[in-house]
Each structure stands twice: as structure tokens, then as C-alpha cells.
Amino acid sequence: MTEKIKERSVFVALVGRPNVGKSSILNSVVGEKVAIVTAKPQTTRTQIKGIVTKGALQYVFIDTPGIHKARTRLGERMVHYSARSVADVDVAVMVFEPYQELTEAEERLIEEIRRQHTPAVAVLNKADVLKRAEDGEKLAARLMGYGIFDRVFLTSVKDQTGLDELMDGLSAYAVESPHFFSDDAYTDMPEKVLVAEVVREKMLTHLYDEIPHGTAVTVERFKERPDSDIIDIDVNIYCEKKSHKGIIIGKGGGMLKKIATEARLECETFLDTRVNLQCWVKIKDDWRDNEALLKNLGFGK
DSSP states (O other): OOOOOOOEEEEEEEEESTTSSHHHHHHHHHTSOOSOOOSSSOOOOSOEEEEEEETTEEEEEEEOOOOOOOOSHHHHHHHHHHHHHTTSSSEEEEEEOTTOOOOHHHHHHHHHHHHHTOOEEEEEOOGGGOSSHHHHHHHHHHHHTTSOEEEEEEOBTTTTBSHHHHHHHHGGGOEEOOOSSOTTOSOOOOHHHHHHHHHHHHHHHHSOSHHHHTOEEEEEEEEEOTTSSEEEEEEEEEESOHHHHHHHHOGGGHHHHHHHHHHHHHHHHHHTSEEEEEEEEEEOTTGGGOHHHHHHTTOOO
16 A cells, blocks of 8 residues: 655745845746736735645745835835744745845844744845856855854846755755645635736836835726626726826826736736726825725735
8 A cells, every 4th residue: 555645835935125036036936927026126015925836745935025114004014024924934035136235124134033033044046147156155154144044045037047956945844734725726816916916017017116106906896707708807006196197097098008908918818818907097195104095905914
């Protein structure tokens, strides 16, 4: 009689400053686009789970907002999500990039990992920009000097290097347990949330720096048509100022049409069906500092 292989799981928190490549690492190891990725900071606002199952071992990655100096209550929520995540996982992966001095927020997170006694490894991402191989060795030694990291991995999402080694290293932190998600799952995010994130990504891509950070996106309707392969989706885009609303809509509605068209095409890909996407722009003054609105928009504590 063949002995059943015992299942194992490992929960992994991806933490670090904005734009070090946490979301890119997540998407690469999962093999699907789970988290939106742009060149602008603070793209990720909440915890996003990516799931990878390899035989008896299931990885659950938690992508967190970049740690930064919060200037709004939304910013405080984002920093809180990151700090809280390291207390509830089997291993924390703190991501850095070459040639950057540590920020106060990073130092506080290192101390939080130390305080929680959370097992941790460091990832020196964007290794493709290293000028000399010895630079990577020096930076790795410096990170090990903090005394909280078991190992330092060098990765490059651009070159797709170091990621297999990272996955192998993380398997050492797995514990015997049933899988928490089906073996073919790649995220636990509802489809409505994925749609909202795609719309927000297109705004981050096409609009001025501050405007998309002052917006929130909610899906008000997500309904399949009976006897049809079309899903009707209504999206509300909330912004803080009348002038921002005009910029989001654009001359003759051109900007909003561009955002909606690109979002619709991407939604049709991951939903594997046709989509009728309607986007509406509304003003909610100072929503990033309004406790009630933050809760209504899904940013509860």
C-alpha cells in the first residue's frame, strides 16, 4: 500500500519599501498576474494573496503595501497592513534593491520582525542593475549584519533569475498541514476585486502622479447575462477634486475611454469571457482621511 504524501503549507509575507519589486516577484512565482504593477510608488494598497501549489507543498504569498511615511489615514492603513503581516506568517521576505540607503520605515519594519521573532529572509531584487558581482556580496553581508535574516537571495524579475532558489529556500519554512486553498487556485481575491485593481492600474499608468493615488475604485455591479457569454460590470471611480474628475474623464471623454477599454480587454482575458465595462467618475472629498468612507471602500482596519 502506497503511503500518502503528507501535505505542507508555508505562508510568506512579502514586505519592503515601495517599488522594490514585491508585486513583480509575486506575479512571477505565481505565473499569473495577481498584483498590479506600475512604475509609481504605493501601487499596492492592501494585502494580496498569491498561491502556488507544487505537489504536496502549497505556498501562500501575501503581497503588502510598500512601507512609507504615512500622510493620510489611508497611508496609515497601508503601513499597518505591512507591519501586521509579519506577525501572522511562517516566514517574512523583506525585499530590497541595490544601492539604496535604508529608510526609517524599513528600519522600523526590521525591528518589528525582530520583536515578533518572525523567521525572515532578505531578497536583494533587481540584481541585473548591479555594477559588479562583489557589490551584491557586500550588500548581502550588510543585510545579514542586521541579525534577523537567515539568508539573502539575489533575484532579478527582469532576467527571471534567482526565483527558483528563493522558492526552494522558502520550502524549508513549510509546516505539515492540509492545503488551505484548492491546488489549482492562484489567488483568493474575488473577481470583483481583481476588476477594480485592473481599472486602478490603468489609471496609474495614464494619469499624473497624484491623481490616481487620490482615487478609489469599487465594482457596483458584476452580473452574468442569462444565456449569454457577457458579464456586465459597473465601476465607480472616486476622486477627491472636481478638477481631478475632469482630468480622469479627459477631453471628450477620451481618457476615461482609454482606461476603460484597456481594463475591459484585460478583464476579458482573466475572466475568459466578453465584458461590458461601464466606468463612472464621482467626487468624494478627502476620502483618504475619512474613516467612514475608508471602511465603505474596503479599507477597514
